Amino acid sequence: MASVSVIADVADKLASLPDSSAVAMRLKSEQYFDTIQGMLDRFARKKDLEVVYVTTTIPSQSIISALEVLEIPMDHIWFVDCISQIMMSQEKRHPHAIIVESPTMLENIMLKVEFVLRKHPGRNALVILDSINSLAIHNNTKILSEFLHILVNNLRSRGAYTIIFSMQEYETEEIRNMLVLVSDETIEVGE
Amino acid sequence: MPNKERDDDERERCVTGIDAIDHILNGGIPRGNTVLISGSVGTGKTSICIEFLIRGALEGENSLYLSVTEPTEKLLENVIPFDFFDERLTKQGKLQFIDLPKTYEKLGIDKEDMDFDQTRLLADTIVQVVEDQKIRRLVLDSVTSVCYRIKDQERIRDFLLRLGTELSAKGCTSLLVSEIRSSDEGYSQWGVEEAIADGVIVTGNLERRGDLLRTLQVVKMRGTTHSRAKYVLDLTTSGVLLVPLLKGGSVATGG
Numbered sequence: 001m002a003s004v005s006v007i008a009d010v011a012d013k014l015a016s017l018p019d020s021s022a023v024a025m026r027l028k029s030e031q032y033f034d035t036i037q038g039m040l041d042r043f044a045r046k047k048d049l050e051v052v053y054v055t056t057t058i059p060s061q062s063i064i065s066a067l068e069v070l071e072i073p074m075d076h077i078w079f080v081d082c083i084s085q086i087m088m089s090q091e092k093r094h095p096h097a098i099i100v101e102s103p104t105m106l107e108n109i110m111l112k113v114e115f116v117l118r119k120h121p122g123r124n125a126l127v128i129l130d131s132i133n134s135l136a137i138h139n140n141t142k143i144l145s146e147f148l149h150i151l152v153n154n155l156r157s158r159g160a161y162t163i164i165f166s167m168q169e170y171e172t173e174e175i176r177n178m179l180v181l182v183s184d185e186t187i188e189v190g191e
Numbered sequence: 192m193p194n195k196e197r198d199d200d201e202r203e204r205c206v207t208g209i210d211a212i213d214h215i216l217n218g219g220i221p222r223g224n225t226v227l228i229s230g231s232v233g234t235g236k237t238s239i240c241i242e243f244l245i246r247g248a249l250e251g252e253n254s255l256y257l258s259v260t261e262p263t264e265k266l267l268e269n270v271i272p273f274d275f276f277d278e279r280l281t282k283q284g285k286l287q288f289i290d291l292p293k294t295y296e297k298l299g300i301d302k303e304d305m306d307f308d309q310t311r312l313l314a315d316t317i318v319q320v321v322e323d324q325k326i327r328r329l330v331l332d333s334v335t336s337v338c339y340r341i342k343d344q345e346r347i348r349d350f351l352l353r354l355g356t357e358l359s360a361k362g363c364t365s366l367l368v369s370e371i372r373s374s375d376e377g378y379s380q381w382g383v384e385e386a387i388a389d390g391v392i393v394t395g396n397l398e399r400r401g402d403l404l405r406t407l408q409v410v411k412m413r414g415t416t417h418s419r420a421k422y423v424l425d426l427t428t429s430g431v432l433l434v435p436l437l438k439g440g441s442v443a444t445g446g
Contacts, residue, residue: 107423143439
């Protein structure tokens with residue numbers, strides 16, 4: 001059952017941020033879908049943002065199924081799915097899902113984000129990176145820091161919001177340092 | 192003493208319309224340059240060239256694609272369906288396609304080994320089309336195939352020099368597609384092409400921990416300062432997109 005407090009907490013905290021903020025979103029696993037709901041259903045819809053959801057953790061189709069249950073419209077939500085291909089997933093591909101072969105292809109993630117943003121010029125965007133922990137499984141710290149630095153600065157220069165998920169249970173010192181380096185704010189979900 | 196930055200500003204540019212390439216070249220290809228687009232199969236050479244022509248035609252510059260290896264109809268069937276392509280460009284003649292083998296026939300060039308006169312005739316014929324049609328952008332896909340029929344290095348040099356000089360004088364910016372194998376050290380089959388060209392843009396495949404990335408690098412471009420870094424490219428319906436190759440994952444450092 002959804003936690004109204006988490007959903008509202010996430011939406012309120014995001015709403016208080018200045019435009020084009022880069023945010024580290026620290027959450028616990030059980031807060032995952034509530035956080036997504038607060039972000040997509042409350043914050044992004046209210047701000048009329050085009051959402052690019054980069055998933056490296058769960059196949060996009062699983063998240064889309066959850067969004068359907070929550071009755072969150074997909075019109076302005078696009079997925080860059082970096083996990084379905086390496087999982088050899090046979091699931092059907094949603095027309096709003098773009099596949100990147102592997103979470104190690106960090107440049108291709110940037111390219112697909114760029115592609116989606118180009119398809120929707122003139123609309124403010126929210127780019128969600130879900131999550132830094134799973135990206136850290138597939139990439140070393142050096143290349144991951146470089147990727148985040150380029151991506152976040154590029155998005156900031158375009159006036160887009162960036163939200164980087166970090167699952168508290170899987171955080172390491174290196175991940176925390178990386179997040180401090182690239183983000184303007186840290187949101188502790190539910191605190 | 193010449194000021195390099197001022198030189199960049201003074202030279203008129205052919206804005207390719209491919210944002211990232213224009214950024215790499217500090218505003219575009221210097222107008223009239225002959226540029227070798229060199230790479231192995233499947234690295235995006237033809238897509239880059241087609242986008243260059245379409246973007247030019249959309250800006251009102253007459254653009255011509257000379258196809259050697261593939262009939263135009265087959266080429267158009269396989270090319271990326273760019274969002275920005277407008278069929279009216281071909282109907283209005285802003286974007287033209289010519290199959291070079293048909294030109295060979297018309298000119299009576301039927302031998303596999305072109306002699307000096309035939310080589311000159313071919314170069315002059317292309318230049319004449321450019322002049323008659325007021326072409327501002329030209330793609331020859333591929334110069335390697337043409338050179339295969341010329342064979343002799345001296346004649347290849349003469350052909351490329353004549354073509355490049357004449358096209359440049361007419362303000363036509365040209366991309367010559369060079370087919371190489373990924374194992375080749377140079378940027379062209381005969382070695383002559385890269386020496387004569389004003390610019391060399393190399394496309395390639397980079398394997399990194401089992402992932403295959405398409406890359407692009409500007410190795411040389413006369414008339415402008417430019418980045419010489421390697422970029423990763425994606426061929427999309429919105430056009431060619433580029434981002435910097437991440438150095439932290441380079442093969443040399445073990446990724």
